[in-house]
Amino acid sequence: NAGVTQTPKFQVLKTGQSMTLQCAQDMNHEYMSWYRQDPGMGLRLIHYSVGAGITDQGEVPNGYNVSRSTTEDFPLRLLSAAPSQTSVYFCASSTRLAGLLNTGELFFGEGSRLTVL
Amino acid sequence: AQKVTQAQTEISVVEKEDVTLDCVYETRDTTYYLFWYKQPPSGELVFLIRRNSFDEQNEISGRYSWNFQKSTSSFNFTITASQVVDSAVYFCALNSGYALNFGKGTSLLVTP
Numbered sequence: 001n002a003g004v005t006q007t008p009k010f011q012v013l014k015t016g017q018s019m020t021l022q023c024a025q026d027m028n029h030e031y032m033s034w035y036r037q038d039p040g041m042g043l044r045l046i047h048y049s050v051g052a053g054i055t056d057q058g059e060v061p062n063g064y065n066v067s068r069s070t071t072e073d074f075p076l077r078l079l080s081a082a083p084s085q086t087s088v089y090f091c092a093s094s095t096r097l098a099g100l101l102n103t104g105e106l107f108f109g110e111g112s113r114l115t116v117l
Numbered sequence: 118a119q120k121v122t123q124a125q126t127e128i129s130v131v132e133k134e135d136v137t138l139d140c141v142y143e144t145r146d147t148t149y150y151l152f153w154y155k156q157p158p159s160g161e162l163v164f165l166i167r168r169n170s171f172d173e174q175n176e177i178s179g180r181y182s183w184n185f186q187k188s189t190s191s192f193n194f195t196i197t198a199s200q201v202v203d204s205a206v207y208f209c210a211l212n213s214g215y216a217l218n219f220g221k222g223t224s225l226l227v228t229p
Contacts, residue, residue, distance in 0.1 A: 031215065040126075042208060042221035043162075050215055058216055090162065103150055103169070106217060108162040 002026050006091050006109035013081045013116045021076040021112050023091030029107070031094040032074040036060065036087040037111075043090065049074055081116045088113050119144050119213035123220035130199050130227055138194040138223045140209030146170075151185065151192045152210040152217065162208075168192065199227045 007022045025032065033048035035058075045058030049068040063085060065077040074093075078085060092106040120143040130136045142151065153165040166176060168185050176183045180197045196203050206222045 033217075035219075040221060042123075043210075043219040045216050045218070048215055056215070059218075088160075092162075103167075103212070105152065105164040105167055106154075106162075107164075111160055 004091055004093055004107050004109040006089075006112050009110065009112055011112065011114050013078075013114065015082060015116060017081050018077070018079050019081065019114075020078075021089055021091075021114070023074045023076065023109060024072050025074075025091075025093040025107070026072065027093060027095065027107065028071060029093035029095045030071070031104070032068065033058070033092050033094075033106070034064070034066065034074070034076045035090045035092065036085075037090060038087050046076065046089075078114075081114075083116045086114060086116045119146075119211055119216075119218045121209050121211050121218055121220035123207075123209055123223050125223045126221070127224045127226070130225070132201060132227055132229050133198050134227075135195060135197050136199050136225065136227075138196075138207050138209075138225065140192045140194065140220060142190050142192065142209070142211045144190075144211060144213070146213070150212045152212075153183065153192075153194050154208045154210065154219075155205045156208065156222070157205040165194075165207075196225075199225075201227050201229055203227050 004025045034046040035043040044060045047066040049055045089112045091109040094104040122141045149170045151168045155163045182195045184193045204227045206224045208222045210219045
């Protein structure tokens, strides 16, 4: 029972490089999201998706792109990494969508620690 | 706007003490959900509880209890007889439509 799987767990980038953080869930969850966690800032929502082909911005979307071509996968792309994107990234999924409300608990991946030099 | 405030940044207690973690929220919605998550030193995020806005009953689960008061927009979390294993960062969260908004967290340190 894998749950939410994130890869890679650790990554070091140079400023300007691009990369993709992968996220996959095997629970058939409609809702998937990406958060970043920085010291003293809690968890901030980057992007989310309520189903294949549907994505939307969260609180801190700048510098990140997402797509959702399948229910299972929700990759996060950094097109031109900046030191300000050094953070721990968490992917999370949820199954309970009631209309416009996400009522369910979030299942989190183990996190991906990204350092941008 | 949706907002969650956890005013206590860090709390340190001695084992067996009771400790309460405060959470105050702001929302204009009449239907919403509140959550608590635990993040132990290992880094994973663990779901603890969900409470909807229509259910103000307090909940107890072992040494954990939660006090939800709509009148004061608070959803406080109490650990009774704390243990070293309770040392973690605790996050309160509020859903805003599809998005879950987290507070900045309270770091709890329980020493022997």
